[in-house]
Amino acid sequence: MNVLYINLGNREVYQEERKDLFEKYIGGVGVGISLLMENCPKGVDPLSPENPIILSTGPLTGAFPTCTKAVALFKSPLTNELGESYAGGRLGAAMRFSGNMAIVIKGKSDRPVYLSIQNEKVYFKDARSIWGISSAYTVGKILRDVEPAPGRRSIIRIGPAGENLVRYANVNVDTYRHFGRLGLGAVFGSKNLKAIAISGSKDLPMEDKKGYLKAYKELYDVIVNTDSLNKYHDYGTAINVNPLNQIRGLPTRNLKSSTFEYAEYISGEHLAENYMAKHIACTACPVGCIHIATMQIPFARGFEFETKRIPYDYEPIFALGSLLGIPLAEQVLSLIESVDHLGLDAMSTGTTLSWATEAYENHLISKHDTLGIDLAFGNVEAYKKAVQYIVKMPNDFYKALAKGETAAAQKFGGEEYALSLGGLGMAGYHTGRANLIGHIAGPRHGHLDNAGYSLDQKLLKGKLRETEIVSNLLREDYWRCFANSLVICLFAREVYTPERIEKALNSLGIQKEVEEFLGIGKEIFKIKYKFKTREGFNLDAIRIPKRFFETESSQGKLNEIEIKNMLDTYKTEVIKLLE
DSSP, X not given: OEEEEEETTTOOEEEEEOHHHHHHHOSHHHHHHHHHHHHSOTTOOTTSTTSOEEEEEOTTXXXXXXXXOEEEEEEOTTTSSEEEEEEOTTHHHHHHHHTOSEEEEESOOSSOEEEEEETTEEEEEEOTTTTTOSOHHHHHHHHHHHSSOTTSEEEEEOOHHHHTTOTTBOEEETTTXXXXXXXXXXXXXXXXXXXXXXXXXXXXXXXXXXXXXXXHHHHHHHHHHSSTTHHHHHTGGGGGHHHHHHTTOOOBTTTTBSOOTTGGGGSHHHHHHHTEEEEEOOTTOSSOOEEEEEEEEESSTTSOEEEEEEEEOHHHHHHTTGGGTOOOHHHHHHHHHHHHHHTBOHHHXXXXXXXXXXXXXXXXXXXXXXXXXXXXXXXXXXXXXXXXXXXXXXXXXXXXXXXXXXXXXXXXXXXXXXOEETTEEOOSOOOOHHHHHHHHHSTTSOTTTTOHHHHHHHHTSSOOOHHHHHHHHHHHHHHHHHHTTTTOOGGGTTTSOHHHHHHHHHHTTOOOOHHHHHHXXXXXXXXXXXXXXXXXXXXXXXXXXXXHHHSOBTTBSOOHHHHHHHHHHHHHHHHHHHO
């Protein structure tokens, strides 16, 4: 179980076996957060050379279906505490084939560089010729022509947003996947690190071949021969648009509303019927949930068309669609493409632009600030110009937007409708109490920490006391910390039952029993919270914008006192755990 250490400053490279970490935390996020605690100095500036980038994957990656992910851990330049992001594509498998379960990147190069990792060898390659290229997609095309091992290779890279240190810049992974939230792209840019290409030719270890084949077949049969994951293949996460709209859970026009009158026209069903060209799957996944739309865009009036291929999911559709009041699928897709090429996180871009639009409506900012752009809900051309300015940062207004809606609202006003929770913009759900608590208190400030939005939807059919909701969220936090140590794609979380996981691990020579799983997850949760609190996170200091209480959710209007009580309960349980 090797960890590869790379120092960009002095070009030092070495590999170290870390059985201690992998035996205790299995892999993925458990090993990753442990390495972050070891290598990230307390109070470090997220954009300084001392902030490490940790990439980690799990023992099931590349060996079992839908185990496709890699996790990145770092100190976030957006929230100034834990940064944790996941990506599919080929990265996790490429790391496994290279013999590196985790990679630790430190320091800063004196010039733009990209890393070529081929098994245990690391090459530092000059990236000055690709630094400043206007699209992260184009960088990928260039590197594919010069890097070895097509088919077993992963290429991750940043766009102009990362180079310019936009605090919510992402990292593009194999063109159609991303390390999206919390600003990993800016950390890459701060290190003059343009890209990483990883390839390998090593075999995966297998202890019990018969047991492996049996465990694999059982999982594969459930995934392929039942309807458990059909919706992800047929429509992807975009299938969520209409149901959330119907239950008043779809954030619209900066959460002025929780329903969108044009939801049908940006729905997964509409996109699949009218725009979808093909499905793409991550390595070792039979589902094919990555949906690619095609659009023909003219170069100019009367000239030839260029065909664009644009990946879409629910979160970009919400953030760059309903949240900005954009009514047509083609308009949403064109904005997704603009944001993708620049290397911006779609969700944070959406929440930042939606705040800016309402601030413009309320005359907190003017055309002088926007450089003549008439920000208005539904004005997709204005938004496409604005994202270019966010990356270029030509004045104080766009410099503020490049730091996110929290920093911009602190400077210009409108904090009551800046849709940020602990420094991170909201995700695409206004479903009720569990979603709000889960997003605020979950260890990575993410809606996927504990799926509070899913619990809210279940609560539409029944009731739980406030303390029971918190207990459910915490238990899901612990379980997902464990699942993300493997690393399982969460779409298949119900397929990977504890019993099936035990069989899969044992076949690879990892002797863990079902009774241990939740305890491992709880330990990982503890380390995450220790890192967060070490870096200044405090639940008592979280300010919830009034807009979350003003707009009706799926459960009606939320009560501030109830939310405070539930946060207090969550905090009490965390304190007990950390003692």
